[in-house]
Amino acid sequence: MTLTEIHHELFKDFCTLKNKLIYCKKDFQRKVLKASHYPLTYSYECYTKVKKNLFNIRFTAIKRSGRKNPSVAVYGLYNRPEGIYAATLSLEEHRTTIYPPHFFKRYRERIENDFVSSNKDIIKRYFATDWGYAFSIINKEIEAVYHSFENKSTDDKVGFVCVTSAGYCFGEAHGDNIFIMKTIVSEDMLFDSQKEVFSNLRKDFIKVSKELYGINIPN
Template sequence: MIVPSMAVQEIHNEVFEDIPNLRNKLTEYREDFRKTVLKASRYPLTKSYACKTKAMKNSFSIDFTAQKRSHWKSPILSIFGMYDRPEGKYAFSVSLDFNLITIYPPHFFQRFRERIAKNMTVSNENLIKDYFKNDWGFIAAVVNKDFESVYHNFEENNTDEKISFVAATSKGYCFGEKQGSVNIIKTIVSEEMLFGYQKHIFSELKHAFREANKDRYGFAV
């Protein structure tokens, strides 16, 4: 179980040690999703499953998505989870292919609430679920002076925060720090918040994100 005293690499190890305990559940959910897709008439279709592992007692949310009927054979799989610390609720997503996890602290979801969701009444848990709905990962670039300037423009009170990459996502643009096999996403800004030269410096990253999704999923986000 993830506990507040764990460092980020310990959380990574905990999650990946627990992944094998999801295998049987993934098979069960995949079969259920196949039946759901074949019965459906409208696409894309996403179905979520909640699972708490018996051995390590970690909670995971597993989303399957089919863009069209034939995708029942190879749905898009997304795995994420949540855990609590004294400062609030955290989330993590899992990238099985790259042995990575991405951690989203409470401050990130505060910014997502204010800047993207614009919903002050939804619970933190449902806000997190909303973020990961139709989340297609991200394409990142190393932070340069231009990106760093944009970050500090929108996060004036976090001048001491370390950031090492900027990323395009389906929800907006994120800034984060890479610590070994863990990405920590610090904040998010929307396309509408950018102006002038800021939009220009993000345009190449946005294009790369769309092209990557075309290659991986067959469509642009």
């Protein structure tokens, strides 16, 4: 399947969970009413009936009144011969961000340092602390950082870099609504001179995480 076909297939499959989504939202609203601390986040795992794809739906309410219109984050899993892929669905923008097996291989090695857990557990752990990202278009200096860690041919291009709660991700855009996350590096892996390149991007991410989700990301 092409990336465009995968994009359409995932959104089409997710739409079959409409009734389940309504149930999960009502259940989350009840949890918010009973909660004593905020923000409150809760995730639900749902399998589609026909395709049997697994979707994780995460609701977040910054405060009690947020139960009426909680933020919703969705990611799904699908299998290819090379391994398990994850894809986040941005419902309002109808946008898909795809994470190939190589991305989670690097996340396992560089961030978690965990060579025992299953691939699904590693993926679940990544998204449990995923509060979106702030991104910037690649320049030559940033692209050089990517190649210094991936040791790939200069023909292997990346189009953007973004900061997440886990680290710095490099990726490539395919059209206006499909993005591929290629790899991730940790803050500790960067030299001081490289950290300066990403400092403003991280400040933007911390600000957005606080405003949208009430999450305090460490500097």
